[in-house]
Structures are given as structure tokens and as C-alpha cells.
Amino acid sequence: MSLRIEVAHTAGDFALDVHLSAGAGLTALVGPSGSGKTTLLNVVAGVLRPDRGLVKLEGETLVDTAARLWTPPHARQIGYVFQEHRLFPHMTVRQNLLYGRWFRRHVNGGPAPDDVIGLLNLGALLGRRPMQLSGGEKQRVALGRALLTRPKLLLFDEPLASIDQAHREEILPYLDRVRSEHALPTVYVTHAWAEVAGRATDVVELSKGRVVFAGPATDYHRS
Amino acid sequence: MTGLSSDEFTIVWLSLKVAAVATIVSAIPAVAVAWVLARGRFWGRGLLNVLVHMPLVIPPVVTGYFLLRVFGRRGPVGAWLEQYLGLQFSFRWTGAALAAAVMSFPLVVRAIQLGIENVDRRLEESAGTLGASPIWAFLTITLPLALPGLLAGLVIGFAKALGEFGATIAFVSNIPGETQTLALAIFTQLERPGGDAAAMRLAWLSVGISVLALIAFEALGRSFRRHRS
Numbered sequence: 001m002s003l004r005i006e007v008a009h010t011a012g013d014f015a016l017d018v019h020l021s022a023g024a025g026l027t028a029l030v031g032p033s034g035s036g037k038t039t040l041l042n043v044v045a046g047v048l049r050p051d052r053g054l055v056k057l058e059g060e061t062l063v064d065t066a067a068r069l070w071t072p073p074h075a076r077q078i079g080y081v082f083q084e085h086r087l088f089p090h091m092t093v094r095q096n097l098l099y100g101r102w103f104r105r106h107v108n109g110g111p112a113p114d115d116v117i118g119l120l121n122l123g124a125l126l127g128r129r130p131m132q133l134s135g136g137e138k139q140r141v142a143l144g145r146a147l148l149t150r151p152k153l154l155l156f157d158e159p160l161a162s163i164d165q166a167h168r169e170e171i172l173p174y175l176d177r178v179r180s181e182h183a184l185p186t187v188y189v190t191h192a193w194a195e196v197a198g199r200a201t202d203v204v205e206l207s208k209g210r211v212v213f214a215g216p217a218t219d220y221h222r223s
Numbered sequence: 224m225t226g227l228s229s230d231e232f233t234i235v236w237l238s239l240k241v242a243a244v245a246t247i248v249s250a251i252p253a254v255a256v257a258w259v260l261a262r263g264r265f266w267g268r269g270l271l272n273v274l275v276h277m278p279l280v281i282p283p284v285v286t287g288y289f290l291l292r293v294f295g296r297r298g299p300v301g302a303w304l305e306q307y308l309g310l311q312f313s314f315r316w317t318g319a320a321l322a323a324a325v326m327s328f329p330l331v332v333r334a335i336q337l338g339i340e341n342v343d344r345r346l347e348e349s350a351g352t353l354g355a356s357p358i359w360a361f362l363t364i365t366l367p368l369a370l371p372g373l374l375a376g377l378v379i380g381f382a383k384a385l386g387e388f389g390a391t392i393a394f395v396s397n398i399p400g401e402t403q404t405l406a407l408a409i410f411t412q413l414e415r416p417g418g419d420a421a422a423m424r425l426a427w428l429s430v431g432i433s434v435l436a437l438i439a440f441e442a443l444g445r446s447f448r449r450h451r452s
Contacts, residue, residue: 149354
């Protein structure tokens with residue numbers, strides 16, 4: 001697997017200009033607030049249309065502004081776990097989990113609903129509404145929902161940021177279980193290095209919209 | 224003051240039919256326009272906004288006159304509809320329903336638009352990343368969450384359609400049994416010497432129907448909310 005990104009995008013006085021590629025495994029995308037991490041994920045997911053550039057996933061071109069090519073998000077098969085859970089409030093946990101399944105019913109592979117429900121320990125929550133869940137439970141559902149869309153790539157945007165400190169540790173083992181069961185390439189945005197230490201295979205560090213480090217995690221030393 | 228006379232029954236039945244048809248027929252276009260106005264970013268959006276709100280600001284009689292010129296038997300649209308679809312508007316109850324729908328349209332659109340604008344756009348984004356095209360995201364996420372606005376829009380539309388007067392009388396005249404709705408019948412009785420008592424009965428009927436409609440929609444809204452939480 002390979003993800004190749006070469007994009008330039010300006011919004012107000014913020015300018016993103018990055019060239020990078022990510023391989024299999026977990027790529028940690030780090031950097032201070034406002035360095036463009038979320039903007040970059042949004043470009044990859046198709047939520048944001050960049051001014052200029054190219055995005056390729058497994059050889060398939062998703063964005064090529066020079067060729068006027070742009071694949072809308074619903075046609076990208078990329079699982080996105082947002083900073084806030086973004087669960088659908090009018091649906092039960094079960095309906096949230098299966099929401100994307102229907103749209104990808106002609107795609108083969110990917111984990112089965114029962115496996116994901118077991119893996120993320122969601123069995124007891126299926127009949128509940130998002131309002132009745134804790135922050136950690138919501139993010140587990142959001143993760144399960146993304147996994148069940150048969151994604152080729154998983155994007156995490158500070159998935160623990162909306163969970164209080166005491167419960168963050170509870171979620172990390174689930175992330176590890178997902179990664180060991182389903183070897184999905186992952187881009188993980190965080191500014192807490194501890195979340196990805198020992199998990200990341202590669203690191204990309206952004207600062208003010210530019211790449212300041214890109215390489216294997218073993219070569220990355222935080223100053 | 225016993226039951227309804229057969230004339231009164233005709234008037235009430237016609238009014239309900241006109242208001243219900245006007246509300247039902249305009250519901251889908253109103254949702255579509257509300258969506259475009261709430262979420263669309265395109266050239267001409269401002270123009271569409273002005274166009275939709277026109278019936279609110281120009282005199283109803285003028286709207287009725289325009290409808291007559293366009294949808295009348297010799298109007299460009301009216302002639303076409305009659306020839307190819309057998310649909311006739313002028314001096315028919317269908318015309319009264321069209322006038323009511325046009326007059327209530329801006330109010331219906333506004334209420335639905337507010338409902339849609341209250342839905343978190345980020346939920347639509349996440350539906351997109353889960354595989355839903357914009358239309359699907361709208362139907363499965365935005366519309367159900369905007370249901371309170373949709374219901375409010377339909378209530379206001381129905382009430383407005385029930386009371387429409389100016390555009391109706393200009394477009395389809397005041398024909399008993401065909402286009403004479405409650406509002407027009409009250410007007411007729413007021414014009415007639417000694418028609419006061421009849422006008423009063425009709426006035427109370429119209430108040431009663433409006434209150435009943437409001438209660439029914441309120442109950443409907445409550446059952447939807449209960450169903451959801």
C-alpha cells in the first residue's frame with residue numbers, strides 16, 4: 001500500500017504545502033495546533049478540495065487538479081475517525097455501525113459486523129442512542145463504524161482528544177486490537193506523542209503547513 | 224346552531240381539499256428549494272432566494288393576476304398543461320390549490336430551511352466518508368434531523384393555504400362549489416345584506432379547523448420526538 005500526497009492549499013492566511021508518502025503500518029502525523037494536520041486528513045478523505053495537487057492511494061488517483069480529477073469522499077473507501085465522534089444522533093449504535101455497510105455492499109472483504117462488535121466490545125450498547133454513551137464508548141462506535149465500511153485506509157484525527165484523560169488509556173488497547181486483527185494502513189494525527197510511541201512505523205511532522213520531518217519512527221527523536 | 228348545512232359542508236370540504244393538496248404538492252419542491260438555499264453555494268442563489276420570497280412581498284391580488292396570465296387557459300404554461308396533461312387551473316379548485324401553494328411556499332421553505340441549517344454539517348461530512356452520496360446523506364441524515372422544521376413548515380403552509388384570499392379570488396374567482404373556500408365564502412356573506420349570521424358561523428368554523436390542524440400537527444411532532452429519543 002502507498003499513499004502519496006502532493007498538495008498546496010490556502011485558506012485565509014494559512015498555507016498548506018506538503019509532499020509526502022505513507023506506507024503500510026501506522027504513520028503518525030504530528031505537529032503543533034494549526035500546523036495543518038487536520039487539513040491534510042480532510043484532503044485525503046475528500047472532505048476538503050485542495051487548490052492544487054495530487055492524492056494517490058494504492059496507485060489509484062483520487063485527486064489530480066491538473067487533470068481536473070476529483071473523487072468525492074463517498075467513492076474513496078477511506079475510514080475516517082474524527083476528533084468528535086460525529087455519530088448520528090437519531091440512530092441506534094447498531095444503525096450507526098451498519099450505516100456505511102449498505103453503501104459498500106458490492107465491495108468484498110473487510111471485517112464482519114459481529115467480529116467488529118466483539119473486537120470493540122460493543123455488544124451491550126447496540127440498542128442505545130449516542131446520547132446515552134460515554135465519550136470513550138462513542139469513539140469505539142465511531143471506530144467500528146469506520147471499520148465496517150471496508151476501508152483501504154484508516155484516518156484518525158486525535159481520536160482521544162474528546163475523551164477525558166482518565167478514560168483515554170481504555171481506548172488505546174482497542175486501537176491495538178484493531179490494528180493487529182486488521183492490518184489496515186493508518187494515518188494517525190495527534191499531538192500527544194505517548195499515544196503513538198511504540199505503535200508508529202513512520203512519522204511525519206508538520207509545522208506551519210510544511211513537512212519538517214518524514215521518516216521511520218525509529219529515526220524520530222522529539223526535541 | 225346545529226350541524227353543518229350542505230352548503231357549509233361543501234365550503235369546508237373544498238377548503239380542506241384545497242389546503243391539503245396545496246400543502247402536499249408543494250412539500251417536495253419546498254424541501255428541494257430549502258436544501259439548495261441552506262446548503263448550496265452557487266451563482267444565482269440570491270436570485271432564487273428573491274424569487275421564492277416574491278409572493279410574500281407583492282400584493283396577493285397581483286400574484287393571482289400573474290397566475291392568471293401564466294396558468295390561465297390562454298397563458299403559456301396553462302395552455303400547454305391543458306393540451307398535453309389535461310390539467311386546467313383557471314376557475315377550477317385546482318387553481319385555488321395552486322394559488323394557495325404559491326402563496327404559502329415562502330413560509331414553508333423558510334421553516335424547512337431553518338430546520339436544515341440547524342443540522343450539523345459535520346454529520347453530513349461523516350456520512351460522506353461512510354459512503355453516502357450527498358443525496359443519500361441528505362435523505363438519511365439531514366432530513367430526519369430537520370423533521371421539526373419540516374413539520375413546522377407544513378403546519379404554517381396548511382394554515383396559510385386555508386386562509387388564502389387575494390391570489391385565489393384574482394386567479395380563480397369566487398365560484399360556489401368549485402373555488403369558494405371558507406375565506407371567500409365569508410367575504411360573500413359579508414357583501415350580502417343580512418349575511419352576518421352566516422359569516423359568523425363560517426368564521427367560527429375556520430377558527431375551529433385551524434385550531435384542530437394545529438393540535439393534530441403538534442401531536443404528530445410529539446410522537447416523532449418520542450419515537451426518536
